Amino acid sequence: MKRKFISSILFALLFCCSACNTTRVVKPLEKGETRIAVDLGGPVVGFPIPMSSISGAYGISEKLSVFGGFHATTLAYQSLQFDLGANYSFLETRKWQPGISGSLILNPIIDLRVGNSSIFPETSVNFYWQLRERHVPFVGITNWYDMAQGAVELEKGKLMHPALYFGYNYEGPKWIFGIEAKWLNFDKTLMIPQVEHTSVGGKGAAGVYFKVAYRIFKTE
Amino acid sequence: MKFLIYITFTAAVLTIVGCKNDVASVLLKGEPVDYSFTNVDLAEQLVDEGLVSQFSLISNNAGSKAKIEALYIGSQDQIKIDTVILYLHGNSPNMNDYWQLATNLANIGGQHNYGVMMFDYRGFGNSEGTSESIEDLIADAEACITWLKARGLSKERLVVYGYSLGAMPAAHLAADPSVLEIGKVVLDAPVTTSTKLLQDATGLSLSGSTVTSFEYNIPLVIEDYDNYLLWIHGMEDKTASFENFKYVFDRYDNPKKSSAELEGVGHSTAIEMGFTAYEALMLTFIRQ
Numbered sequence: 001m002k003r004k005f006i007s008s009i010l011f012a013l014l015f016c017c018s019a020c021n022t023t024r025v026v027k028p029l030e031k032g033e034t035r036i037a038v039d040l041g042g043p044v045v046g047f048p049i050p051m052s053s054i055s056g057a058y059g060i061s062e063k064l065s066v067f068g069g070f071h072a073t074t075l076a077y078q079s080l081q082f083d084l085g086a087n088y089s090f091l092e093t094r095k096w097q098p099g100i101s102g103s104l105i106l107n108p109i110i111d112l113r114v115g116n117s118s119i120f121p122e123t124s125v126n127f128y129w130q131l132r133e134r135h136v137p138f139v140g141i142t143n144w145y146d147m148a149q150g151a152v153e154l155e156k157g158k159l160m161h162p163a164l165y166f167g168y169n170y171e172g173p174k175w176i177f178g179i180e181a182k183w184l185n186f187d188k189t190l191m192i193p194q195v196e197h198t199s200v201g202g203k204g205a206a207g208v209y210f211k212v213a214y215r216i217f218k219t220e
Numbered sequence: 221m222k223f224l225i226y227i228t229f230t231a232a233v234l235t236i237v238g239c240k241n242d243v244a245s246v247l248l249k250g251e252p253v254d255y256s257f258t259n260v261d262l263a264e265q266l267v268d269e270g271l272v273s274q275f276s277l278i279s280n281n282a283g284s285k286a287k288i289e290a291l292y293i294g295s296q297d298q299i300k301i302d303t304v305i306l307y308l309h310g311n312s313p314n315m316n317d318y319w320q321l322a323t324n325l326a327n328i329g330g331q332h333n334y335g336v337m338m339f340d341y342r343g344f345g346n347s348e349g350t351s352e353s354i355e356d357l358i359a360d361a362e363a364c365i366t367w368l369k370a371r372g373l374s375k376e377r378l379v380v381y382g383y384s385l386g387a388m389p390a391a392h393l394a395a396d397p398s399v400l401e402i403g404k405v406v407l408d409a410p411v412t413t414s415t416k417l418l419q420d421a422t423g424l425s426l427s428g429s430t431v432t433s434f435e436y437n438i439p440l441v442i443e444d445y446d447n448y449l450l451w452i453h454g455m456e457d458k459t460a461s462f463e464n465f466k467y468v469f470d471r472y473d474n475p476k477k478s479s480a481e482l483e484g485v486g487h488s489t490a491i492e493m494g495f496t497a498y499e500a501l502m503l504t505f506i507r508q
Contacts, residue, residue, distance in 0.1 A: 077430075077431050077432075079430045079431065109426065109430065111427060111429050111430045113429045113433055114427075114429045116427045116429060116430070118424070118425065118426060120424065144424070146423075146424050146425050148425040149425055150425075151425040152419050152423075152424075152425045153412070153413060153415055153416045153419060154412065154416065154464055154467045154468070155467075156419070157425055158423060161422075161423050161424065185422075185423050188423050190420065190421055190422075190423065191420040191421065191458065191459075191461050192420075192421050
């Protein structure tokens with residue numbers, strides 16, 4: 001039983017190279033706002049795997065935020081994975097009309113064993129609402145682009161690696177608490193030896209993620 | 221804020237402490253067990269318990285020695301004339317889980333028709349040491365072949381059978397034998413490469429070394445093997461992809477290759493296809 005549990009965690013790590021954290025920025029930060037966050041969660045293999053990452057974000061303007069994250073669990077397996085991105089607000093939310101924001105992200109992964117490195121560009125679009133100031137439900141779609149798809153063995157590479165997600169953030173004056181569900185690689189059948197992962201209709205992998213963030217505002 | 225700092229600090233400490241982790245180091249690890257190889261543990265294909273012997277061998281991988289536990293089903297005196305199947309088991313904790321399968325092999329074509337040898341890789345069952353590389357698994361199999369050769373086994377009577385995890389060392393061993401040339405090899409529910417394992421999980425062009433230093437490459441090594449090869453695979457296998465190995469097998473240029481591609485069968489091929497069909501398949505292969 002213990003062996004199966006450990007196997008589940010280890011193999012879940014294999015998924016987690018792609019989109020394995022909450023959405024870093026759904027709604028743009030306020031200008032001058034800094035946010036530090038810790039993410040926990042991952043694919044569901046009977047329970048959500050507690051993968052972890054640490055991130056920061058900064059509001060450059062009311063429309064533009066930049067962010068970066070570091071994946072602690074991946075490093076524990078001798079691979080350095082982080083993400084750097086920018087989020088832009090296209091449309092602000094008004095009553096029931098969703099706000100729309102988009103992100104451009106780079107996801108480098110460096111294998112510390114032999115020094116192989118990969119970088120995966122990512123784009124995402126978020127639709128969010130702000131209800132009673134503090135409640136921010138959202139949905140979105142993100143996509144990783146594998147520019148080296150030809151390097152996938154047995155000619156099975158693909159350019160697009162999409163994920164759908166929905167979630168909820170409670171945005172207090174100092175703290176943000178979030179929960180998010182993701183459907184990773186929903187267009188593919190993923191095979192993880194010895195692990196029964198939760199999928200939808202046999203496609204992709206379902207994940208659950210939690211976020212705690214602390215907000216710091218510049219004092220004039 | 222203190223809470224966040226605490227969480228961040230804890231994550232950093234865990235990362236540093238665990239930064240030597242490797243997916244393979246835990247997965248390639250069995251569990252100690254009280255071995256039980258009796259007819260009581262069998263549902264079918266009973267054996268003469270007097271012809272079952274369990275013993276230890278010393279395996280040596282370039283100076284890294286380990287005492288491994290092995291099992292022989294059949295008369296050791298007959299090794300010099302019998303056909304012997306060396307069974308390299310899958311990624312279960314120990315040999316107990318394969319006792320029924322081993323006796324099935326021994327009784328193909330009649331009770332104790334073939335000698336069967338099975339062993340626990342280092343770190344599995346009561347075998348000492350740890351399995352950290354494909355070379356460790358190969359060395360353990362070679363220790364068994366050395367033991368068999370010392371009792372009179374020759375190339376034409378040796379069949380190496382690798383199931384799932386065991387297909388990795390079986391293929392490597394067949395392609396580059398150091399103790400005894402291998403004339404017949406069975407790859408049952410094999411995977412392909414360590415990199416493909418990661419790529420199947422993520423869909424991304426990542427190298428297997430992203431999560432493990434345990435490297436194997438069956439498609440590459442079998443190019444160097446030109447004797448008889450039987451590939452058995454269930455089309456519904458959710459552990460080792462049928463499509464992946466089908467791709468490899470179709471491009472494998474060897475006139476002595478054959479396959480059993482099993483509809484409606486998952487990873488436990490030999491059990492799921494039933495003994496009668498399995499017996500017929502193995503007899504055809506071994507007797508060619």
